[in-house]
Amino acid sequence: MRSTALTLLLLVGPGLARAEPAPAAEAILAEAKAAAGGDAWDRIRTLRGTGTMRTSGLTGPVEALDDLEHGRFLDRFTLGPMSGAQGYDGKAVWSQDTARQVREESGGEARLAAINEAYRRRLAYWFPARGEASIELRGAKREEGRELLVLTLTPEGGRPFDLWIDAATHLVDRVVEKMAMETRTTFLSDYRVVEGVKLPFRSRSTNGEAKYDTVVELTLITVNEPVADGTFAMPAPPPPDFAFAEGKGATTVPFQLVNNHIYLDVTLNGQGPFRLMCDTGGANVMSPTLAARLGLRPEGALQGRGVGDRSEDVGLAKVEAVTVGDVTLRDQLFAIFPLESYGDVEGLPVFGLVGYEVFKRFAVEVDYEGGRLTLTSPSSFRYAGRGVAVPFQFNGHVPQVDGKIDGIPGKFDVDTGSRSSVDLLGPFAEKHGLAKRYAAGSPRVTGWGVGGPARSRVARAGRLELGEVVVREPVAMISTQKAGAFVDPYVAGNVGGGVLKRFKVTFDYAGKVMYLEPNAHARERDVFDRGGLWANLDGQAYEVVDVPEGGPAAKAGLRAGDRIVAVNGAPASATPLPDFRALLRSRPGTKVRLTVESEGKRRDVVLVLRDL
Numbered sequence: 001m002r003s004t005a006l007t008l009l010l011l012v013g014p015g016l017a018r019a020e021p022a023p024a025a026e027a028i029l030a031e032a033k034a035a036a037g038g039d040a041w042d043r044i045r046t047l048r049g050t051g052t053m054r055t056s057g058l059t060g061p062v063e064a065l066d067d068l069e070h071g072r073f074l075d076r077f078t079l080g081p082m083s084g085a086q087g088y089d090g091k092a093v094w095s096q097d098t099a100r101q102v103r104e105e106s107g108g109e110a111r112l113a114a115i116n117e118a119y120r121r122r123l124a125y126w127f128p129a130r131g132e133a134s135i136e137l138r139g140a141k142r143e144e145g146r147e148l149l150v151l152t153l154t155p156e157g158g159r160p161f162d163l164w165i166d167a168a169t170h171l172v173d174r175v176v177e178k179m180a181m182e183t184r185t186t187f188l189s190d191y192r193v194v195e196g197v198k199l200p201f202r203s204r205s206t207n208g209e210a211k212y213d214t215v216v217e218l219t220l221i222t223v224n225e226p227v228a229d230g231t232f233a234m235p236a237p238p239p240p241d242f243a244f245a246e247g248k249g250a251t252t253v254p255f256q257l258v259n260n261h262i263y264l265d266v267t268l269n270g271q272g273p274f275r276l277m278c279d280t281g282g283a284n285v286m287s288p289t290l291a292a293r294l295g296l297r298p299e300g301a302l303q304g305r306g307v308g309d310r311s312e313d314v315g316l317a318k319v320e321a322v323t324v325g326d327v328t329l330r331d332q333l334f335a336i337f338p339l340e341s342y343g344d345v346e347g348l349p350v351f352g353l354v355g356y357e358v359f360k361r362f363a364v365e366v367d368y369e370g371g372r373l374t375l376t377s378p379s380s381f382r383y384a385g386r387g388v389a390v391p392f393q394f395n396g397h398v399p400q401v402d403g404k405i406d407g408i409p410g411k412f413d414v415d416t417g418s419r420s421s422v423d424l425l426g427p428f429a430e431k432h433g434l435a436k437r438y439a440a441g442s443p444r445v446t447g448w449g450v451g452g453p454a455r456s457r458v459a460r461a462g463r464l465e466l467g468e469v470v471v472r473e474p475v476a477m478i479s480t481q482k483a484g485a486f487v488d489p490y491v492a493g494n495v496g497g498g499v500l501k502r503f504k505v506t507f508d509y510a511g512k513v514m515y516l517e518p519n520a521h522a523r524e525r526d527v528f529d530r531g532g533l534w535a536n537l538d539g540q541a542y543e544v545v546d547v548p549e550g551g552p553a554a555k556a557g558l559r560a561g562d563r564i565v566a567v568n569g570a571p572a573s574a575t576p577l578p579d580f581r582a583l584l585r586s587r588p589g590t591k592v593r594l595t596v597e598s599e600g601k602r603r604d605v606v607l608v609l610r611d612l
Contacts, residue, residue, distance in 0.1 A: 024137050025135045025136060025137040025151055026135070028137065028149055028151065028165055028170075029125055029126060029135070029151070031170040032126075032165050032170050032171065032172060033126045034170070035169060035170035035171055035198070036170075036171060036172075036191075036197060036198040036199075037193075037196050037197030037198055040195070040196035040197045041123070041126060041197055043195075043196075043224070044068060044195070044197060044223050044224065045067070045068060045069055045223075045224050046065065046066060046067055046068065046223065046224055046225055046227055047064075047065070047066045047068065047199070047221060047222075047223055048063070048064070048065045048066075048221065048222045048223075048225055049063070049064045049218045049220070049221045050062070050063045050218065050219060050220050051201075051216060051217050051218035051219045051220070052216070052217050052219070053077055053079065053214065053215070053216050054214075054215050055079065055212065055213065055214040055215065055300075055302070056211070056212055056300050056301045056302040056303065056313075057299070057300040057301045058079040058080040058082070058299060058300040058302075058316075059079070059080075060077060060078035060079045060080065060083075061077070061078055062075070062076070062077045062078075062216055063075070063076045063077075064076075065227065065231065065232075066121055067227065067232070068121070068122055068123060068130075069122075069130070070090060070122075071088065071090075071118045071121050071122045071130070071131075072087075072088050072089060072090050072232040073087060073088050073121055073232065074086075074087040074231060074232050075087065079300070080299040080300050080316060081098070081299055081316050081317065081318050081333060082098050082316055082333060083098050084096055084097050084098060085235075087232050087233075087234070088114075088118070088232060089232040089233045089234060090232065092104050092105075092106075092234070093105045093110070093114055094234040094235075096235055097333075098333045099238065099241055099331070099332070099333070099357070100235070100238040101237070101238065101360060101361075102234055102235050102236075102237060103360070103394055104234065104394075105394065106393040106394060107392075107393035107394050107395035107396075107398075107400035107411065108180065108395035108396060108400060108411070108488070108490050108491060109179065109180045109488070109489075109490040110395070111157075112157075112158050112159045112490070113159075113179065115155050115156075115157050115158035115159075116155055116158045116159060116161055116177065118131065118155075119131045119133060119153075119155040119158060120175070124155070125153060125163065131155055131156070132155070132156040133153050133154055133155040133156060133158075134153070134154045135151060135152070135153050135154075136151065136152045136153075137149070137150075137151055138150040138151065138152050138162070140167065141164075146166060146167070146168065147166075147167040147168070148164045148165065148166060148167065148173055149164070149165045149166075149167050150162055150163075150164055150165075151163045151164075151165065159177075159178075160177075160178075161175060161176060161177035161178075162175070162176040162177070163175060164176065171188075171191055171198065172188055172200075173187065173188060173189075174186060174187045174188060175188075180487075180488040180489065180490055180491075181483075181484065181485060181487055181488055182207040182208075183207065183208070184205060184206070184207055185205070185206055185207075185208075186203055186204070186205045186206075187203065187204045187205075187206075188200035188202070188203050189202045189203075189204075190202035190217075192221075194221050194222075194223060195223045195224075197223075199221050201217065201218045201219075201221070202215070202216070202217050202218070203215070203216045204216075207303075209303065211301070212302070212303040240361075241329060241330045241331065241361075242327055242328060242329045242330065242361055242362075243327065243328055243330075244326055244327045244377065245326040245327070248326050248327075249376065249377045249379070249380035250374060250375060250376040250377065250380060251324065251325035251326035251327050251374070251375050252325065252372050252373070252374040252375075253265065253324060253325040253372070253373055253374075253375075254371055254372055254373075255278065255371055255372070255373050256275070256371070257368065257371065257497070257501065258346065258347075258348060258578050259346060259347070259419045259578050259581065260418075260419040260420075260496060260497030260498055260501060261277050261346070261416075261417065261419060261497060262277065262278040262366065262373070262416055262497075263275045263276065263277055263278070264276055264277075264278050264324060264354070264373065266322060266323065266324055266354060267321075267322075267323040267324075268286075268290075268294055268319050268321070268322060268323075269294055269319055269320055269321055270321065271293070271294060274290060274351045274352070275348075275349070275351060276351055276352045276353050276354050277350065277352070277353035277354075277355075277417065278353065278354060278355055278358070278373065278416060278417075279353050279354075279355035279356075279415070279416055279417030280355055280356065280359055280398065280399060280414060280415055280416045280417065280507065281355060281356055281395075281396065281397040281398030281399070281413070281415060281417070282353045282354070282355035282356060282397070282417050283334075283335050283355070283356060283357070283397065284319075284322070284332055284333060284334040284335065284352070284353070284354055284355075284357050285334060285335045285336075285337050285339065285352045285353045286334050286335075286336060286337075286339075286351060286352030287336075287337065287338065287339040287340055287350065287351055287352055288336055288337075288338060288340075289340055289351070290351045290352055291315075291317060291334075291336045294319070296317040296318075296319070296334075296336070297317065298315025298316060298317045298336035299315060299316050299317065300314075300315055300316055301313035301314065301315060302314045302315075302316070302335075314335045314336065314337050315335070315336040315337075316333060316334070316335060316336065317333075317334055317336055318331055318332065318333055318334070319331075319332045319333075319334050322354070324354070324358065324375060325375065327362075327375055329357070329358070329361065332357060334352070339351070339352060342448070343537070344536045344537040344538065344543075345448040345536050345537075346577070346578075347537050347576050347577025347578050347580075347581075348576070348577075348578075353417070355397075355416070355417065356397040356398075358375065359507055359509050360509045360510075361378075362375040362376055362377065362378065362381075363375075363376040363377075363378060363381035363383075363506065363507065363508050363509075363510075364376075364506070364507045364509075365504065365505070365506045365507075366416065366500070366504070366505045366506070366507070367504050367519075368500065368501040368502075368503065368504065368505070368519065368521075369504065369519040369520060369521065370504075378510050381508065383506060383508065383515055385504065385506065385515060385517050386517050387503070387504065387505075387506060387515030387516050387517030388467065388468055388469050388515065388516050388517075389467075389513050389514075389515055390466055390467035390468070390469060390513065390514050390515070390516060391467065391512060391513050392414065392512055392513065392514060393512065394512070395411070395413055395491065398413045398414070398415060399413070399414040399507065399509075399512075399514060400412065400413050400414070400491070401414060401466050401467055401495075401514075402467065403464065403465050403466045403467070403492070403493070403495075404463075404464075404465040405422070405424065405434075405461055405463075405464055405465075405476070405492065405493060406437075406461055406462045406463055407463075408432050408492075409492075410428055410491075410492020410493060411490065411491050411492055412466060412491070412492055412493045412494070412495050413491055413493070413494045413495065414466075414495050414500070414514065415494050415495065415496050416496070416497060416500060417496075418447070418494055418495075418496025418497060419447060419496055419497055419498065420446070420447060420475075420477050420494070420496040420497075420498055421471075421474040421475045421476070421477075421495075421496060421498030421499045421526050422461070422464055422474050422475075422476050422477070422493050422494065422495050422496070422498070422499060423447075423454075423456065423476075423477045423479055423486060423493055423494040423496070424476050424477065424478045424479060424492065424493045425479050425486050425487070425488055425489075425491050425492065425493060425494070426478075426479045426480060426481060426482075426486060426487055427487065427488070427489035428489070428491070428492040428493065429478045429479065434459070434476075434478055435457050435459075435478050438459030438460070438461065438476070438478070439459070440457035440458060440459040440478050441457055441458055441459075441548065441550075441612065442457065442548060442549060442550075443455045443456065443457055443480040444456070444457075444458065444534070444546055444548040445534040445545055445546035446458060446477045446534075447477070448536070453534075453545065453546070454477075454479065454481060454484075454486065455479075455480050455481065456477035456478055456479050456480055456481075457477075457478040457480060458475065458476070458477060458478075458528060458612065459475075459476050459478060460473055460474075460475055460476065460526075461473065461474055461475075461476040464495075464499065466495065466516070469516045471499050471502065472523075473525060473526060474498070474499055474526050475498065475526045475527075475528045476493075498526060501521065502518065502519060502521050502522040502524070503516045503517055503518055503519060503522065504516075504517040504519055505517075527585045528585070528611075528612060529581070529584050529585060529612065530552070530584055530585055530586065530588060530590075530609035530610055530611060530612060531551070531552050531553055531584035531592065531607050531609055532547065532548055532550075532551020532552045532553040532554060532555075532607075532612060533546065533547050533548075533551070533553035533558055533584075534546040535564060535577075535580070536577070537577050538563060540565070540571065540572060540573040541563040541564055541565045541572050541573075541597070542563065542564040542572055542577065542580065543561070543562075543563055543564075544558055544559065544560055544561065544562040544563070544564065544596075545560060546560060547559060547560055548612075551612055552607040552608055552609060552610060553607060555608075556594075556605040556606060556607050556608075557603075557605055558594075558596065558605060559598070561598065562596045562597070562598045563596065563597040563598070564594050564595070564596055564597075565595050565596070565597050565602070566594065566595035567580060567583070567592070567593070567594060567595075568592065568593050569593065584607075584609065586609055587609070588609055588610045588611055589608065589609065589610070590608075590609045591606050591607070591608055591609075592606070592607040592609065593605075593606050594606075594607065
């Protein structure tokens with residue numbers, strides 16, 4: 001069993017010739033097969049395992065069904081308030097969430113991960129006719145008195161993973177695979193004999209942070225059960241779990257655009273409304289403060305990650321009714337995440353966010369210029385605007401389009417939850433030498449999210465293409481993060497509100513297409529901070545967090561840790577933080593007078609804004 005999230009599972013078609021394994025590697029795999037049952041494996045067509053999964057304080061039943069000959073599979077699980085399934089029907093991988101909503105997986109690292117998963121599920125390292133791969137013996141390692149032989153396997157069309165085999169027992173001990181944002185190790189143990197073959201009844205999957213490990217303990221494995229072809233098919237969509245007010249098939253609500261983030265008024269369990277951020281790929285999230293106000297008790301402590309370096313514990317709870325305008329969604333799963341401190345980043349209280357769960361149920365029009373968001377029932381939706389259609393796939397929850405940055409092709413996530421114009425991810429930027437190409441400055445804080453600050457080198461690109469849509473001279477953040485979402489080697493960039501606000505954007509998740517219709521701001525020059533500092537809210541003042549070298553703030557003598565208590569002669573509290581940031585994007589040559597407090601003393605400084 002694998003605890004990794006499965007994505008698009010493709011049969012590998014014709015390609016490069018198979019690289020034959022070295023004799024030593026071939027012998028080691030032959031010994032491993034013999035130790036696990038030898039020729040008895042030739043008679044095994046299907047495996048079904050049932051047992052218990054536990055992770056992050058949650059426990060529940062798990063079931064896995066594998067078709068070893070064709071690579072088809074079906075996994076189901078329940079963990080506290082969360083349940084789901086994932087499967088491969090011979091053509092595509094699909095996933096099903098707690099609300100029984102189904103999604104075909106296709107973007108990001110999906111294809112590579114899926115090819116590897118198909119290879120392992122077929123036991124193709126013992127049956128080469130089921131899947132080709134290059135196989136290399138990397139050597140031996142000693143661990144707790146044991147010798148472990150390490151093989152690196154690269155399935156055709158896939159990516160490398162390591163198979164560790166115990167030199168004494170010849171049984172597979174673990175699988176190690178470098179994924180998009182982490183290296184995942186799955187340890188296999190508690191081997192028992194079933195119908196003449198040895199099978200691991202226990203697995204532990206880890207990314208190195210032990211408290212988030214996933215342990216699966218099987219109580220029963222059966223072989224060669226008759227399986228109907230339809231068993232692995234993608235489930236039919238569930239009945240709608242939402243309802244519009246009587247006679248309506250759409251609803252339009254106003255939103256605030258703050259720091260390029262969309263904020264909506266949302267009613268939860270009849271209480272509110274609460275101002276929640278709207279994020280195309282974000283799960284439903286609320287702060288512990290809001291959860292307590294609603295009387296919700298979170299379960300578990302799952303791992304939450306974002307663009308920052310740190311991860312946070314995430315609990316789960318269900319909300320009976322989520323109302324946006326004239327439509328109500330029922331029984332929605334929410335992650336309970338400590339967002340309170342993020343209010344200091346935004347400059348206003350942050351109670352939570354909604355996004356993917358809304359977008360996948362409706363056609364969603366985001367009118368940035370008019371400040372309106374319209375949700376339309378899929379059965380009523382017909383696009384009639386003048387926008388350009390841009391097809392997308394899903395990278396997990398996030399729409400992902402084929403694009404180019406100054407002629408360099410790549411996959412770009414579309415993210416209303418990002419304040420940036422375009423973030424270029426570190427591996428992509430390094431591969432193409434973009435920091436040098438754009439003569440980008442030194443790293444600085446350019447954003448803040450789950451896990452803390454995000455640091456980048458800032459540059460101005462020439463041309464961003466999203467499908468057939470062209471955005472000229474966007475400000476590009478070349479990420480220097482070493483952990484988090486921006487180290488994904490399978491994504492080129494992340495397109496945020498700085499670009500999207502130039503359009504009326506319509507998302508059709510069911511059809512996997514978005515429409516970009518330019519608005520009055522489409523041709524405006526993209527503007528970045530001209531003050532040379534990052535500050536967050538600190539009570540009645542702003543705390544200076546970062547002052548890059550060579551900018552106006554550094555020239556004026558500002559330092560990290562300074563508190564800005566007045567702006568142009570008025571108390572800082574009179575200027576909301578988003579307005580202060582907008583002020584720092586004023587025309588070059590504008591003078592901004594600040595009163596700064598440090599070590600109990602106050603001083604006045606003047607920033608002379610300029611393009612950075």
